[in-house]
Amino acid sequence: MPKLHSLSRRNVLIGGSALATTLAMPAISRAQSRPVFTHGVQSGDVDASSGMIWTRTDRPAKVMMEVATTESFSNARQLAPMNALPGSDMAIKRLVEGLPSDQDIFYRFTAMDLNDVNATSEPLVGRFRTAPGSRRSVKFAWSGDTAGQGWGINEDGMACYSTMASHQPDFFLHSGDTIYADGPLEDEVTDESGAVIWRNTVNTDAKRKVAETLDEYRGQWLYNMMDEHVLAMNAEVPTFFQWDDHEVINNWSSSRSIMEDERYSEKNIHVLAARAAQAFHEMAPIRYTPAEPGRVYRKISYGPMLDIFFLDLRSYRGPNTDNMQDELTDESRILGAEQMAWLKRELTNSRATWKVIASDMPIGLVVGGGAEAVANGDNGTAKGRELEIANLLRFIKAAEVKNTVWLTADVHYTAAHHYSPDRAQFQDFAPFWEFVSGPIHAGTFGPNDLDMTFGPEVRYVKAPEAGQVNLPPSAGLQFFGLVEIDGATEQLTVRLMDRANTELWATTLDPEHV
Template sequence: MSSQVSRRAFLKSSVATGLAFSSGLAMPGLSRASSRPVITHGLQSGDVDAGSGMIWARADRPAKMLVEFDTTGTFEAPTRLAPINALPETDFAAKRLLESLPSDQEIFYRVAFADLNDVNAVSEPMTGRFRTAPGSRRSVRFAWSGDTAGQGWGIDKAHGGMKTYTTMAKHTPDFFIHSGDTIYADGPIRESVELKDGSVWKNIVTEEKSKVAETLAEFRGQWKYNLMDENLLAFNAEVPTFFQWDDHEVMNNWSPSKDLSGDDRYTEKNVALLAARSARAFHELAPIRYTPAEPGRIYRKIAYGPLLDVFFLDLRSYRGPNGPSMETEMTDASRILGAQQLAWLKRELASSRATWKVIACDMPIGLIVWDNWKEQAGAEAVANGDHGAPKGRELEFADLLRFIKSADIDNVVWLTADVHYTAAHYYNPDKAQFQDFKPFWEFVSGPIHAGTFGPNDLDMTFGPEVKYVKAPTKEQGVNLPPSLGLQFFGLVDIDGATEQLTVRLMDREDAELHKITLDPVRRG
């Protein structure tokens, strides 16, 4: 069945009122609608590969999650899975890994919840879909961006809500990489913000989103706030999201050196405890795969067919304290990847047989991101701003780039967000202070729905050249609202025939700002 036919059938089935689970539970028609569970925040899928994919949903009470899936939207011969529990311990959220799936196939899944206190009370079902990774060299398209609901810009329906998600969905990507700042736990939302033109931005406001997040319930509330947006809900039902995190999932620029003693917004001053609560909410409310060897681990590889491996990094969990980052030898204090993650990345890159190796990094390599913007001091990202030989956190990246060259690994592309504007950077060893690496591209995008800033200065340690940039002008200022249109995402297409990789930098109105096609290095 063609993709179009399957999608039409899927959309038709999504209005069905019954769900024929063979679970022994009575159907919803046997109980009053008011007493039935409700799926509160739509469906999500993520971390899809050639044979599996994670799905997510949340109920409004203790319930069993009922799941069935099929290769057509009519659900004529579905596979029905054993129910799993959604309990208060996970805020009634539940995730289910769908396994043993055929490759390169649209998978339609249907979810309902049965009340644990009343077997006759079953929710209305919801349906979602995703496509598994190919086993052959078919073309692949995916999107990436970062930064959702930041700097006080929440959901304003009159301004279209989080419109960038709808714009991305029009391109029917196989998946979406959320490069971090998935929430702004330190960014309370006010009911209204007066704009420069005299109009008013009117946010939807919730109790949890009206203050900085400190409790587990408040961190969960940050995620549930985003899932109130109609654009995002529709996007999630159709496009799998592969999640990373960065700083605002906890608070701005958090590291082991973060000091909240002078921040009156926080009654809880223990940053490590706040990070732990945030991490739990992240894993409960995002469809990220479980990693049993290290519970809560975010860095991972997803193999998406013979043309693409995606390596997701975590530059937040294993870093040393933010500071000058001027160490000349690698120590625990100078790390940002951490020894184990760095060793894992080298091993996985060396063993990859995919044509393209995309490294999804939650922070840019050569852009200077100050820990203290007012004084322009301290390293928050990789670069330390001295433009010299690698020091501090740059040492790990110099080691990695040297390894990629010595292991003769080709076709490595970096994707990132964090800085709230879009750019294309070419890292040229001939222009660098450290030259022992293969040239490579880094593409920056974001925000999806947050304030727009930039551009940042570049550190010349690794020789970055700006090939394109779109950011606010000095006259426009900083923290521009989404309504001005400077909201960005990137699209990546890998051609199944030529194996060329094309990157397009886009804005929320779907204008193509910059395009480049990269030819793969072929061996043998």
């Protein structure tokens, strides 16, 4: 794979010291003479000819944009400016199209104060690489779970982001729990003896309570983008986002009741979900879908060898029940009929060698006693939400969709699972792999029990010792995965990694051709 071009530190850090000032003093004075970019840059949803770019200003501003294939911007193309306004919390994002494939793309923002046209910011630069048009090797990282369980930004910051970035991946796939809107941070965390074991050296008003208002949900996202490791990776590595539950509230579904939760004055889950979704789409560089503007499920093609199918297991699910229904109904769905039809259609139409299914929850792990995810824990024939997954797996086999690999997070440890009909109660499917990673900066738990409906077998697992729960990031059990597809052989290699950059386990899969 071609070596990625590194931006100069000056350009990444907003033309000098402005970002450092933001980190030290999150509340930026309106009295400053020039606009400031408050939370760096992001890119995302990059394919062979386009990609999303994002930034945010400290005041209403007209943001000018340029893109180029050189860091000097000697061949820059001017884009139409956009207005950063209070209605979107001064955040802007746009889809940049007409880009050459397999090319380093540099983008530059400059902001002009709408109330003072003579006040112009220093420039802010980011980069990404477009997907290849031919078979060159591809590498990407994935993980999930950022700033959860009370572990925020301490003196070391979210260091696992730097470890990931050191591998120079083409992109980072964030598998969900991108924020913890229901997880307030204390300034200090103590152990049972009262000794301080963690200091959240950066904290904000938005993180001192559960998120309820739109601004509080926005603040959850802005908090994560105050971390120096996150900011540095965002400037050079595109992130492909999906969401899970903590973007709204733990174990969120449309039927979730919070009437007994005294932390919330807003008791309507639909109101909270709507505000959370708006903040998600404002703050993440995810593509806009005109037919369904809040849609999270989508497909990103990253060259001829890779299609990624991002699932949404939250927005269309039925209520959390015992998950033991004998028939597939709206109550027992987790994907929903429309998303399922889309997924089948897109898998069938895919001509990529590898079809990565990015799922925000695992298939065979029992979560929430069997009520929260797919597996219900009875180790029997498919019931409840397992019925929808059985339907999908049967379709993949019948349609001869080859080389599917599932990537997920959610359970806060890392594992490799192989699924086979030879071990399963439901047997009408072809064998496949599911790889689990995370957390990237949150408490570590697990491992969870496996449900044998689809015949999973643990090939590798690393989790806390028995009786240990919610271990801090400083314990070292923070995980991410690396996926590499070789351009010559089309083999796919998965490596499970930890924060110290130790390779814990790896496997190489050979592609199967029709």
